[in-house]
Amino acid sequence: MKSRLGVLLLLAASLQVRAQLDNRPFEQRSKINPADSNSLFLGINTLGFFKNNEYFNDIADGYTLFGYQLNPYLSYNPAPNFKLTAGIYLQKDFGSDGYEEIAPTFSLEYLHGHTRIIFGNLEGSISHRLIEPLYDFEKVLNNRLENGIQVIVNKDHLFIDGWIDWQHMIYKGENDQEEITGGLSFNYNVLKTEQVRLWIPVQFLVKHHGGQIDSSPAPLQTYTNTAAGFKLEFTGREGSFIESISTDNYYVVHEDFSTEVIQPYEDGSGWYLNAGMKTKANIDFMTSYWRGHEFIPIAGGQLYPSVSSTFKSPEKVEEVRELLIFRFTHNLRVTDQLWLTTRLEPFYDMGNGNFEFSHGFYINYTTDFFLLRKRSHR
Template identity: 55%
Template sequence: MRFRLLFFLLIGTGSLQAQLNNTMFEQRNEVVKSDSNTLGLTLRTLAFNKNNEYFSKIADGYTLFGYQINPSLYYQPTSNTRFDIGVYVQKDFGNDDYSEIQPTFTFSHTFGDSKLVIGTLEGSLSHRLIEPLYDFERVMVNRLENGLQFTVNNNWIFLDTWIDWQNMLYVGEDDQEEVTGGLSMNYILMDKDFKISIPLQMVVTHVGGQIDSSPRPLQTYVNSAVGLMLDFHNGREGFVTGARVDGYYTGYKDFSTDQLRPFEDGSGVMLNATIFTKMHLDIMASYWKGNEFLTIQGGKLYPSESSTFKNPFHIEEQRELLILRFMHNLKLADGLVLSGRFEPYFDLLNNRFEFSHALYLNYSTDFKLLKNARK
């Protein structure tokens, strides 16, 4: 009860937020109108260290420590078309080999505020999904997405729809094709003294096929979320520069021909409150209550189904968490950001306190190598 009271006192004082500020992890292939016939180089890197001190039967404790490098050549033949060709490399410390080496290819075409992407997507945290629908750690363990994407981004709407083709099926294989698609939208209703916006999100996974020899059934799972977000801006001098409050109702539904997971449907409620400070320190409080809620790609703390190695069949029909997040982003140079996070949480139903801490170094930049490359 004391923890519930603390959380709602925070909300009462206006110290509230919503989804995490992960903009430093977003990767966009910017198509610049004035850069026709330009050849250039893009460099993206991420160094990461995240330690989860978890001991529950729902989520494992472990450490992620390593770096990612994604250099690519880009060529912009017209004012609204861009090609990127590169290589993605990931090194996990303590592993003598590279954990992943993959070629990347992206075709981007813009028209107005919209963009069509084919190939390696502007994926992962760039989708701006809330954590119950998309696990933050996927940026470190499963970052690349390949397929088709359409985005709209202007002063009133952020819209991202995509198809990520995860496993290709060939004739006669004892396997199944796997594809995940999604929708992430945030529509701004008003932006005056404060901002009101409506987020709508969905993730759908389909596992199946018609040309396989696998005996496993067709599987289709859906996660969804709808919410309301309020942003407040402090126009006066002071330590607090702004605040955000948002809440979401989330859902899970199993449309499979045979039910393989423990629940056919479920739901959850997430409330977030954040204050932003002039020291670039964000303080966020979150409350999560789930009822038979399962995830497709969501964070491991939220579902009623265990993802642990030693307790894979453990089930908790009800989940209720209070989470605090202290996030500091330090800009070292243009495109270079050092981020530190400390994220304790309290499991209200199991009377358990656990935490994680992390350090991230993001660097992203473009270099123009040759203008009028066709001449």
């Protein structure tokens, strides 16, 4: 108890923002401008990445991700509130032959007020704005594309993202199961003054393996992850080196509703406590404390579960997983379209008494170019 109290005191004293890391450079947001009606654009999304995980524990593997993503596309607005986008996605992992993934991309978007409906390729991955125990940052590097349907509401005081990602389709008689993931990311600003802001976030993920036309003997599997909490941010004084200080805190729950429980734990929970500081130098500091009890994430970071995802120790379990994570992030906005991001994330595994770390460097460039406008005929 004394050790945990010490951790919480350290967390509060460090008051270092963004319980969730500032992942804005990695978001790929599409916009529908009524003035672009009947216009054709050529666009490009690119990401160069290097992430090295120096992990030697029995829960998460250590490895390096090094390469780039390229997504050229054409977009056309047939109406003021409608947009079609088609392109191709390529991922190259350095040190391998050929491309790791080559896939077509296509989406239909409809805008009504502050609400967008997307069908096809979703604004997924980091753009869902989920906390790391629910959604692994590395999915933006190795599993970026999501396909299905999505509804997004984005206002100054409200963010809602609800989606269905259809990950694996089956056909009649296949010895396999369909795989679907859905989620909801909700963040409401309940208090906003010049100095103080308070948000109430609620996040939910559900994953289902099953189907009615398959021949697989595997049982139906349904898992959920839920997180709820609050974020409190204090704005620094004008001219101060510290732009803001904040704290995010979440209670996280895992539940298994499968017809036959095949995972080591049927349910679990965790506390995810964060304190952070954002500076004028574009450097963010953050301290995170995680204590999970029999927690199994659906798509969360590999450090957080009580079950192993390692190659060498796949059967390893830790009933209680307790981590203290320190994060240092530098986001350099070179232009409106170009970001350079550097991260260093050492952590202390309190249960095993080990210090380990990861570090990374990323280049994000996203832009589009006007090609032509269709003339109207009278």
